[in-house]
Amino acid sequence: MYKKIGSFFMVVMILSILAACSDGSAGGASSDDVIDIVWYPNESGNELKAARDEIGNVIEEETGKEVEHHLTTDYAIAIETIANDNAELAFMGAQGYIEANSKNDAVKPMVVPTGPSGTLEDAMYHSWLAVNVDDQTNYKNGDDFSLDTIEGKRFSFVSNSSTSGFVVPSSTIMENFSDKELTEEDLMEGGPLFEQVLFGGSHQGSAVNLLNGNADVAAFCDTCVENYVEVAEGEENTVGSVYKVKDNAEEPFNTVTGSEFTLMNVTPVLNAPFVANTNLLSDEEFETIQNLFSSEEIANNEAIFVPEDSDESGLFFKSGDERFVPVEDQWFNPIRELSATK
Numbered sequence: 001m002y003k004k005i006g007s008f009f010m011v012v013m014i015l016s017i018l019a020a021c022s023d024g025s026a027g028g029a030s031s032d033d034v035i036d037i038v039w040y041p042n043e044s045g046n047e048l049k050a051a052r053d054e055i056g057n058v059i060e061e062e063t064g065k066e067v068e069h070h071l072t073t074d075y076a077i078a079i080e081t082i083a084n085d086n087a088e089l090a091f092m093g094a095q096g097y098i099e100a101n102s103k104n105d106a107v108k109p110m111v112v113p114t115g116p117s118g119t120l121e122d123a124m125y126h127s128w129l130a131v132n133v134d135d136q137t138n139y140k141n142g143d144d145f146s147l148d149t150i151e152g153k154r155f156s157f158v159s160n161s162s163t164s165g166f167v168v169p170s171s172t173i174m175e176n177f178s179d180k181e182l183t184e185e186d187l188m189e190g191g192p193l194f195e196q197v198l199f200g201g202s203h204q205g206s207a208v209n210l211l212n213g214n215a216d217v218a219a220f221c222d223t224c225v226e227n228y229v230e231v232a233e234g235e236e237n238t239v240g241s242v243y244k245v246k247d248n249a250e251e252p253f254n255t256v257t258g259s260e261f262t263l264m265n266v267t268p269v270l271n272a273p274f275v276a277n278t279n280l281l282s283d284e285e286f287e288t289i290q291n292l293f294s295s296e297e298i299a300n301n302e303a304i305f306v307p308e309d310s311d312e313s314g315l316f317f318k319s320g321d322e323r324f325v326p327v328e329d330q331w332f333n334p335i336r337e338l339s340a341t342k
Contacts, residue, residue: 035059035281036068038078038087040096041202042224043315044071047250051315054303059089062292063285074201075159082107088280089289091315093163093272094335101329106279110286111293112271112327113305116320120331125272126222126237127164129172129265130210133242136262139217145239145264147176156198156206156215160188163335164221164269165203171338172267204228204252211245211256221269227313228253237266250313270335273327290326299323 037059039052056067070087072078075096082090083103089110092100100107115122129150131139139149150173158165174182177193186192198215200206203224210218222237228249234241244260245253274293276286298304305322306314316322 034066034068035063035089036070036087037089037091038070038081039072039090040075040078040092041073042204043091044073045204045251047227047313048315050303051306051313054301055315058292058298058301058304059289062288075161079103079161082275082277085277085279088277090275091272092275093161094270094332095163095167096161097273097275098332098336099161100275104277104279107275107277108286109273109327109329109332110276110290111324112273112331113316114271114322114325116322118321118323118325120325120327123271123325124268125164127168127219127267127269128221128237128263129169129217129219130207130243130261131217131264132210133260133262135216136264139264147173147265150217151177151193152195153216154196154198154214155187155194156200156209156218157187158200158203158206158220160184160199162203163272164267165200165206165219167335167338168267168269169219169265172265207261208252208256210261211253211259217264225253226317232260237263239263239266270332273332274324293324294326296323 037052037056043052052069056069059065060067070081072081078090078092079096079100080103081087082092083100085104085106090100097107097109112120112123114120115124129147136145139145141148157169160166170184170187173187173193174184180193182192187194188197190196198206198209200209200218200220203220206215206218206220207225209215229243229245232242232244241263242260243263245257247257249257276289278286281289292298299322302310302318304314305316305318306312308317308319
């Protein structure tokens with residue numbers, strides 16, 4: 001009798017321990033008094049700590065809850081973290097949001113940063129295809145850059161879950177080589193089009209793959225590298241413009257300071273959203289944080305929207321009336337439809 005009772009309590013103890021482990025920090029799940037924000041690799045670097053912390057601070061002040069930052073080294077980890085109910089908030093690209101939402105419809109878009117107009121009309125950044133400046137003539141037909149020239153080259157993408165580092169550029173490339181009837185999978189490996197395919201894991205990593213000689217052509221975006229590079233020749237986000245890595249650039253660009261690259265292709269992309277997991281946030285909490293992000297206080301917070309002429313690193317920059325505005329799921333349909341066509 002005692003043996004049976006002892007076995008029963010042993011089972012109860014084991015189940016309690018397992019339940020505790022599944023809800024603890026090791027699994028990444030947030031407790032009721034903690035809001036966990038998961039960040040892509042692009043925004044997980046030390047140089048952006050102050051910007052992340054300021055966003056956490058204002059959320060803490062508004063909600064009375066502690067904010068914990070979940071930094072990642074892989075797009076898939078960030079997507080799975082928010083989709084698997086292990087984080088309340090995430091800042092991610094349109095494609096990442098679409099993937100997380102398809103896994104868990106409780107993941108909803110909250111806000112996106114606008115363009116200089118302060119509206120969604122110009123809420124966009126840019127996907128680049130870049131080559132080393134000394135090699136640029138190899139990628140031209142006559143005076144103009146041509147995507148035909150990238151065939152047989154070593155190519156670097158960011159991640160196959162990256163909007164501007166894979167979905168948009170791969171669509172552009174497949175359209176250019178439409179006669180080859182390429183698939184998305186064909187572009188993920190060497191053979192069908194490229195000699196070799198690399199994935200940088202972040203936009204910074206893809207750019208460095210180009211600049212350190214591991215790739216001949218690389219896809220990455222303007223906003224993720226703007227803290228490290230400056231225009232050396234031409235206009236921002238213009239084909240043919242030359243960018244130079246700053247002399248004081250932090251990791252991972254500290255090994256390629258002074259290097260220059262040229263833009264051979266530039267494509268506008270919908271801005272990245274902050275998204276929320278509504279399984280973990282109540283309707284009231286969602287609205288509270290959405291209203292906070294959309295407020296004048298945040299729009300004028302120079303630690304969040306860094307003035308364009310500042311030397312400070314930041315997640316978002318202000319050249320006009322940039323701010324956060326609420327956004328609905330349907331706004332991302334152009335990216336969703338782009339992915340569906342592949």
